[in-house]
Amino acid sequence: xxxxxxxTQLKLDIITALNLPxxxxxxxxxxxxxxxxxxxxxxxxxxxxxxxxxxxYEIKFEDPREARKVLISVNAIADYxxxxxxx
Amino acid sequence: MKAYIKSISCLSAQNSFPNNELDMLILNSTxxxxxxxxxxxxxxxxxxxxxLNRIIKMALVTAIDAVSCANILKPDAIISATGKGSLTxxxxxxxxxxxxxxxxxxxxxxxxxxxxxxxxxxxxxxxLSSYCNMYVHRGLxxxxxxxxxxxxxxxxxxxxxLINAYDEITPDHxxxxxxxxxxKSDLCEDHELLNSTSQGTKAGEGAISMILSLNKDAExxxxxxxxxxxxxxxxxxxxxxxxxxFIHTLKPDLILCGYNGDIRFKDYVSTLKEEHNIPVLSxxxxxxxxxxxxxxxxxxxxxxxxxxxxxxxxxxxxxxQTKSQPEFKKKIERILIYNHFFGKDxxxxxxxxxxxx
Amino acid sequence: xxxxxxxxxxGIISSIGNNKxxxxxxxxxxxxxxRHTQYIDTxxxxxxxxxxVPYTNEELFHLAQIKKPIHLxxxxxxxxxxxxxxxxxxxxxxxxxxxxxxxxxxxxGLCEVENKYLDLIDRNQTSKIAxxxxxxxxxxxxxxxxxxxxxxxxxxxxxxxxxxxxNAIIMGARTIEHGISEMAICGGTDALxxxxxxxxxSLKNMDSNPCAPFDENRNGLxxxxxxxxxxxxxxxxxxxxxxxxxxxLKGYANISESYHATAPSPQGIGAQMAMQKALEKATLxxxxxxxxxxxxxxxxxxxxAEANAINNLFHNIPVSSTKPYTGHTLAAAGSIExxxxxxxxxxxxxxxxxxxxxxxxxxDFIPLQHLLTRKIEYVMSNSFGFSGSNSTLIFSNT
Numbered sequence: 001x002x003x004x005x006x007x008t009q010l011k012l013d014i015i016t017a018l019n020l021p022x023x024x025x026x027x028x029x030x031x032x033x034x035x036x037x038x039x040x041x042x043x044x045x046x047x048x049x050x051x052x053x054x055x056x057y058e059i060k061f062e063d064p065r066e067a068r069k070v071l072i073s074v075n076a077i078a079d080y081x082x083x084x085x086x087x
Numbered sequence: 088m089k090a091y092i093k094s095i096s097c098l099s100a101q102n103s104f105p106n107n108e109l110d111m112l113i114l115n116s117t118x119x120x121x122x123x124x125x126x127x128x129x130x131x132x133x134x135x136x137x138x139l140n141r142i143i144k145m146a147l148v149t150a151i152d153a154v155s156c157a158n159i160l161k162p163d164a165i166i167s168a169t170g171k172g173s174l175t176x177x178x179x180x181x182x183x184x185x186x187x188x189x190x191x192x193x194x195x196x197x198x199x200x201x202x203x204x205x206x207x208x209x210x211x212x213x214x215l216s217s218y219c220n221m222y223v224h225r226g227l228x229x230x231x232x233x234x235x236x237x238x239x240x241x242x243x244x245x246x247x248x249l250i251n252a253y254d255e256i257t258p259d260h261x262x263x264x265x266x267x268x269x270x271k272s273d274l275c276e277d278h279e280l281l282n283s284t285s286q287g288t289k290a291g292e293g294a295i296s297m298i299l300s301l302n303k304d305a306e307x308x309x310x311x312x313x314x315x316x317x318x319x320x321x322x323x324x325x326x327x328x329x330x331x332x333f334i335h336t337l338k339p340d341l342i343l344c345g346y347n348g349d350i351r352f353k354d355y356v357s358t359l360k361e362e363h364n365i366p367v368l369s370x371x372x373x374x375x376x377x378x379x380x381x382x383x384x385x386x387x388x389x390x391x392x393x394x395x396x397x398x399x400x401x402x403x404x405x406x407x408q409t410k411s412q413p414e415f416k417k418k419i420e421r422i423l424i425y426n427h428f429f430g431k432d433x434x435x436x437x438x439x440x441x442x443x444x
Numbered sequence: 445x446x447x448x449x450x451x452x453x454x455g456i457i458s459s460i461g462n463n464k465x466x467x468x469x470x471x472x473x474x475x476x477x478x479r480h481t482q483y484i485d486t487x488x489x490x491x492x493x494x495x496x497v498p499y500t501n502e503e504l505f506h507l508a509q510i511k512k513p514i515h516l517x518x519x520x521x522x523x524x525x526x527x528x529x530x531x532x533x534x535x536x537x538x539x540x541x542x543x544x545x546x547x548x549x550x551x552x553g554l555c556e557v558e559n560k561y562l563d564l565i566d567r568n569q570t571s572k573i574a575x576x577x578x579x580x581x582x583x584x585x586x587x588x589x590x591x592x593x594x595x596x597x598x599x600x601x602x603x604x605x606x607x608x609x610x611n612a613i614i615m616g617a618r619t620i621e622h623g624i625s626e627m628a629i630c631g632g633t634d635a636l637x638x639x640x641x642x643x644x645x646s647l648k649n650m651d652s653n654p655c656a657p658f659d660e661n662r663n664g665l666x667x668x669x670x671x672x673x674x675x676x677x678x679x680x681x682x683x684x685x686x687x688x689x690x691x692x693l694k695g696y697a698n699i700s701e702s703y704h705a706t707a708p709s710p711q712g713i714g715a716q717m718a719m720q721k722a723l724e725k726a727t728l729x730x731x732x733x734x735x736x737x738x739x740x741x742x743x744x745x746x747x748x749a750e751a752n753a754i755n756n757l758f759h760n761i762p763v764s765s766t767k768p769y770t771g772h773t774l775a776a777a778g779s780i781e782x783x784x785x786x787x788x789x790x791x792x793x794x795x796x797x798x799x800x801x802x803x804x805x806x807x808d809f810i811p812l813q814h815l816l817t818r819k820i821e822y823v824m825s826n827s828f829g830f831s832g833s834n835s836t837l838i839f840s841n842t
Contacts, residue, residue, distance in 0.1 A: 018137070019137040019138060021133035021134060021137050040134075042704065043704075043707065044194060044195060044705070044706065047194045047646065047647065048193060048194070048195060051191050051192070051193055051646075054191055063663075165700075170581060170583070171581060180642075180643065181558060181561055181639065184638060184642050185561070185562060189486060189488070189638070189642050189645075190487075192642050192643075193646065194647045197639075197642075197644075197646055197647070198647075198705065198706055200643075201550070201605050201830050202550065202582075202603035202605070203603065203604045203605050203829060203830060203833055204705070204830075204831055206831055206833070207702075207705045207830070207831025207832050207833075208705060208831075210700045210701075210702040210831070210832055211703075211704065211705060213702070214702050215700060215702050216699055216700060216701060216713075216714065217699065217700055218698050218699060219604070219833055220602060220604060220611055220615075221602060221603050221604050222600060222601065222602055222603075223549075223552075223581070223582040223583065223601050223602065223603040224582065224583040224586060224599075224600040224601040225581050225583035225584075227600050228600075231600040235615065238618050238619070238622055238624075241622065242618075259565045262565055263564050263565060263573070263578070266569075266572055267572070267575060267578060268572060317598055318598065319587065378581070431587075432583075
């Protein structure tokens with residue numbers, strides 16, 4: 001189960017990868033939708049996140065459609081990383 | 088082929104932004120004349136520019152500023168010009184490619200390295216559905232964009248067309264162009280550049296945007312910009328002949344030329360250097376050299392026409408000897424502009440201020 | 445009186461043929477040019493199909509019949525070959541000084557510079573670089589073409605991603621309609637490069653199978669390379685010099701859509717506007733168009749948007765994408781597909797969408813799957829670019 005510390009680091013990585021201005025990890029709710037409403041990220045951001053997740057967390061996605069199912073919220077990503085690491 | 092400049096905006100190595108005139112000049116001996124960047128947040132939402140590298144941000148700001156200064160809600164078409172596009176993005180993507188052996192590449196650099204990226208961003212900013220085009224022919228890019236715009240104005244005379252011209256220089260690209268012998272090998276003071284006897288010039292960069300229209304604004308004196316001609320290459324004698332013809336028929340009060348202190352190309356302006364009645368000034372010590380630097384020449388001419396006379400601080404930009412000082416001081420209403428890029432891409436413009444209301 | 449814009453010649457090189465005759469042959473015999481790359485040193489060499497012209501640079505140099513012993517990059521070589529064919533087709537021996545050349549490219553010399561880039565920026569190397577060995581700027585490719593053919597008129601270069609050479613053709617037409625030039629050579633050229641291969645792959649827009657436009661299971665595009673140019677001429681000037689007229693550019697449109705920096709709206713609003721505006725320029729009704737050569741890149745976004753746009757404007761019109769033949773040739777796509785559209789008029793044949801199997805679920809749209817013999821008066825060709833630049837051309841037989 002991913003810890004709060006882990007999720008904070010994950011949020012920092014998201015902020016850095018996407019160059020989100022004036023946002024801190026505290027501003028992102030772990031359950032908040034990352035795409036569409038909520039943080040309002042778009043398809044380019046999802047591609048950048050896929051690159052970041054592979055670089056930093058060694059999580060590889062087969063294709064963008066698979067990634068979109070995971071990149072829903074910080075919690076969803078953290079859970080997925082957990083799942084992969086346990087395998 | 089002419090139109091009115093409804094508004095113009097310029098980010099450059101001088102304090103040209105946002106006031107469109109130079110109160111004091113920034114002159115030094117640095118090899119590169121870097122553009123002074125604005126506070127981007129004053130013009131555009133930080134979230135909207137988070138993916139952008141500097142030259143695209145700069146061009147976006149001058150575009151927004153030009154539209155705002157023209158008192159229009161949005162432009163009716165966007166035509167842009169660049170020699171090298173967003174070099175920063177191109178370089179980042181290339182280096183990424185090599186360092187990561189073609190894996191884990193960030194798509195943002197690729198998208199922004201695409202030449203049309205700026206047009207797309209401006210379009211999204213104004214929610215535009217309009218004609219858009221992008222010219223990438225080095226020293227002819229700006230002329231081509233203006234030519235396209237004026238044709239469009241003749242097709243749809245009520246339009247306001249946004250023109251953007253921009254180029255940046257990066258450390259890596261400066262180094263490559265140095266190996267191609269573009270630049271001075273020794274440091275050169277800006278106020279000595281035009282007297283230099285060595286080859287090479289100084290690198291510059293900038294973003295210039297303007298709104299072109301066929302409709303003269305009744306309240307303000309507007310500058311009329313006319314395209315007189317362009318050539319991919321030309322002999323010195325042909326250029327000299329053309330310039331003499333233009334001087335004779337158009338009777339300018341001032342000639343602005345893009346001589347950049349590179350002695351290899353001094354002969355292209357030899358006719359102008361021999362002109363004794365009309366001051367001939369170069370803007371390159373102010374802007375540095377870049378592919379779309381003729382757009383800075385247009386901005387500079389515009390600022391002089393609006394002021395009405397030449398400031399004393401520009402005397403060091405003069406490349407000829409005029410018979411008497413009063414020639415320098417008289418009212419400026421007609422400016423001939425000539426530029427080329429390292430001996431190619433020759434362009435000639437004519438700018439006038441119609442003071443009759 | 446606005447002059448009609450006649451097409452008096454064209455030239456083409458792509459993975460399906462190094463000239464018009466070979467290209468027509470491949471189109472009719474359903475021969476795709478897609479295969480693994482032989483010449484690009486990339487980790488994707490055996491992964492993605494590419495529409496690669498099957499000649500080395502040395503072989504292209506000979507095909508181009510270059511007069512001087514100079515060094516030329518692949519984009520310029522492809523451009524020279526197509527340009528020379530087009531002026532020969534138009535039976536042009538000398539150009540007027542007021543002829544114009546509108547060239548389009550996205551890659552320019554990057555196909556070559558990328559291989560030497562690390563050396564070029566190596567601070568330990570201070571040696572001079574020969575000017576003809578550095579050709580990053582797009583202008584240089586255009587310059588190399590005009591120097592080789594000794595073109596006396598004004599040449600310039602456009603780059604609006606996938607719609608580039610369509611926009612070059614539109615500029616040429618407008619120059620003629622305004623009476624500025626009587627003749628404009630227009631088109632584009634692009635060579636394969638690691639830069640574009642990796643660029644499109646970073647967008648996850650590339651299919652590791654031969655592309656299947658408008659198919660439910662499509663997975664992206666295959667990149668291609670090539671060049672094509674058209675001679676546009678005022679009808680009056682063409683008739684005056686007894687030129688053969690192969691068709692007319694009857695309508696065109698260039699219009700951006702601002703849905704997103706890289707993607708079209710799913711409803712295809714930009715595509716629809718472009719086609720609508722081109723029809724208005726041509727003073728034609730939708731049901732007068734007999735064939736649409738679609739942009740049809742086989743990306744998830746484009747094909748859905750384009751199909752929706754076509755459905756909104758047209759009823760029961762044959763549509764195909766010829767990108768499964770040539771690959772997506774980027775800046776050259778507009779002019780290559782313009783030439784293919786003119787070939788469909790000439791051969792009375794509509795070309796199929798190779799590799800199509802399953803219709804898309806989200807839209808009722810079935811592209812042409814077989815060769816269709818039909819006399820064509822009007823054909824529409826679409827090229828929709830990155831950053832929302834949408835261009836449509838309409839060619840007519842008479």
